[in-house]
Amino acid sequence: xxxxxxxxxxxxxxxxxxxxxxxxxxxxxxxxxxxxxxxxxxxxxxxxxxxxxxxxxxxxxxxxxxxxxxxxxxxxxxxxxxxxxxxxxxxxxxxxxxxxxxxxxxxxxxxxxxxxxxxxxxxxxxxxxxxxxxxxxxxxxxxxxxxxxxxxxxxxxxxxxxxxxxxxxxxxxxxxxxxxxxxxxxxxxxxxxxxxxxxxxxxxxxxxxxxxxxxxxxxxxxxxxxxxxxxxxxxxxxxxxxxxxxxxxxxxxxxxxxxxxxxxxxxxxxxxxxxxxxxxxxxxxxxxxxxxxxxxxxxxxxxxxxxxxxxxxxxxxxxxxxxxxxx
Numbered sequence: 001x002x003x004x005x006x007x008x009x010x011x012x013x014x015x016x017x018x019x020x021x022x023x024x025x026x027x028x029x030x031x032x033x034x035x036x037x038x039x040x041x042x043x044x045x046x047x048x049x050x051x052x053x054x055x056x057x058x059x060x061x062x063x064x065x066x067x068x069x070x071x072x073x074x075x076x077x078x079x080x081x082x083x084x085x086x087x088x089x090x091x092x093x094x095x096x097x098x099x100x101x102x103x104x105x106x107x108x109x110x111x112x113x114x115x116x117x118x119x120x121x122x123x124x125x126x127x128x129x130x131x132x133x134x135x136x137x138x139x140x141x142x143x144x145x146x147x148x149x150x151x152x153x154x155x156x157x158x159x160x161x162x163x164x165x166x167x168x169x170x171x172x173x174x175x176x177x178x179x180x181x182x183x184x185x186x187x188x189x190x191x192x193x194x195x196x197x198x199x200x201x202x203x204x205x206x207x208x209x210x211x212x213x214x215x216x217x218x219x220x221x222x223x224x225x226x227x228x229x230x231x232x233x234x235x236x237x238x239x240x241x242x243x244x245x246x247x248x249x250x251x252x253x254x255x256x257x258x259x260x261x262x263x264x265x266x267x268x269x270x271x272x273x274x275x276x277x278x279x280x281x282x283x284x285x286x287x288x289x290x291x292x293x294x295x296x297x298x299x300x301x302x303x304x305x306x307x308x309x310x311x312x313x314x315x316x317x318x319x320x321x322x323x324x325x326x327x
Contacts, residue, residue, distance in 0.1 A: 029064060030057070030282060033084030035094035035103060036069040037077060040230040043253055044095040044117055047271025048278070055279045072231055074098065081106035091115060091278055095271065097176050098227055100127055100138065107137055113287045116140030117274025118265060120176045120225070121147075122292055131292045139277050139287040141270050142294050145225050145250065148264055149180055150187035155263045155300065156220055156248045157191055158318060163219040163246075169198045169210060169236060170224035177226045184224065203232055210239050220246040223259070233257045237306075244310045255301045256326060260312070262301045270295060299323035 034045055049065065057063040066089065070077035081102045084092050091113050092103045097120040104127060107114055117140045122128045124146060129135030131142075157163055168184055170177045188195050196218050200206020206228065210221070221240050223229050229236070233249065237258030240247035246260040255262040277290055300318075303326040307314050319325060 029062060030091070031087070031089040032063060032065050032278075033080075033087070033089040033092045034065050034067040035077060035080055035084075035092060035099040036067065037096045037098050037227050038070070038072045038231050040227070040233075040253060041095040041267065043268040044271035044274070045093070047268035047273075048093055048095075048117065048275050049271075050268075051272035051275025052278065054272075055275060057279075072227065074102075078102045078106070085110055085112060088112070091281060093117070093274065093278065094119070095267070096120075096227060097122075097125055097127070100140070101125070104136070104138060110137075112137065113281045114138045114140075115274050115278045115281065115287075117270045117277075118143035118267065118295075120145050121179070124179055125176050128292060134288050134290075134292065137287050139281075139290040139292060141274050141277070142292055143225070143250075143265050143270070144294055144298075145176070145180060145264070146183050148250070148298070149183040150190070152248065152250060152263045153184060153187045153191060153193070153222060155261070156222055156246070157193070159248070159261055159302075159314065160220050160246050160312065163193065165194045165196060165218045167196045167198050167210070167213055167218040167221045168224055169200070169206065169221060169229055171201060171206070171226045171228045172199045173201050174226045174228070177224050177229075180224050184222070200228065200232075203228065203235070206232055207235055207239070210236055213243070215243075218245065220248065223247065223249045223254070225250045225264075230254060233259060241306065241309055246310065246312060247306075252299065252301045252324060255303050258303075258306065260303055260306045260310070262299075264298060265295045266297065266299050269297065301326065 068080035085106050093115050094100050100116040100119040103114045198209040200209050233254045234257050237247045249259040249262045250264040251262050300322045301324040302322045
């Protein structure tokens with residue numbers, strides 16, 4: 001009798017926990033609006049879907065994703081966000097600062113939650129009030145882009161020890177890029193680097209700015225994370241390769257498209273991480289009650305094929321440190 005009583009006491013908390021984990025409406029098919037700025041950030045969306053599947057949200061049975069890709073058209077992205085509000089979706093997921101910002105505007109005054117993963121530094125850019133309490137209907141995963149700027153620039157100097165003059169490519173009209181540029185200058189001063197700015201408010205202006213670099217003017221090119229810069233990675237990295245210049249970016253998908261290396265977040269894993277936050281919301285937790293999370297892991301990706309193409313020898317100790325080597 002006592003054994004059965006003890007067994008029941010042990011099973012009760014477990015059963016309660018399981019019920020808590022499945023607190024959502026079993027008969028409701030959740031409608032999730034997905035905002036994509038461009039193809040660069042397809043990976044976090046796939047990660048988000050996989051994360052939701054792991055949490056037993058079967059696509060088509062428990063959850064439906066309405067994916068909208070704006071293809072770099074900001075107004076289209078705005079309209080998509082507004083459409084999701086009119087459709088009264090259960091949740092909006094987005095993977096960039098621009099997407100999160102427009103979703104925030106569109107959902108103002110509604111109770112539709114927004115989960116971002118990633119979206120730059122959400123506090124610095126005003127998306128949320130603080131890491132602990134968003135103060136609104138948003139929550140998500142930060143990219144740590146501001147905090148990682150110094151480490152990424154230091155990684156460039158480790159990849160290219162002789163680098164003294166570095167070109168930085170950025171969109172001067174992007175609010176988040178402006179903050180990252182400030183951090184880059186502070187980091188460069190500590191590392192003894194001289195920065196040469198390559199500004200571009202559109203693809204053509206950005207291309208011409210990089211092509212305008214004179215022979216021997218810089219030793220490497222450092223990309224400032226931004227939707228426009230990301231989208232132009234193939235063009236900009238091709239220019240860099242022609243001039244035998246290392247081009248360093250912040251995520252793996254860009255290194256796969258012709259850059260020398262990336263150091264930063266794994267966007268697929270960020271998407272998976274964001275899925276847990278979405279699950280909490282669908283189980284009744286308010287976004288403001290869910291602290292903003294940071295990436296669980298950073299990764300160094302080295303494109304060895306590009307290194308060979310530009311005649312750069314990567315030190316063995318860095319190859320051992322690399323999480324991914326592209327050959």
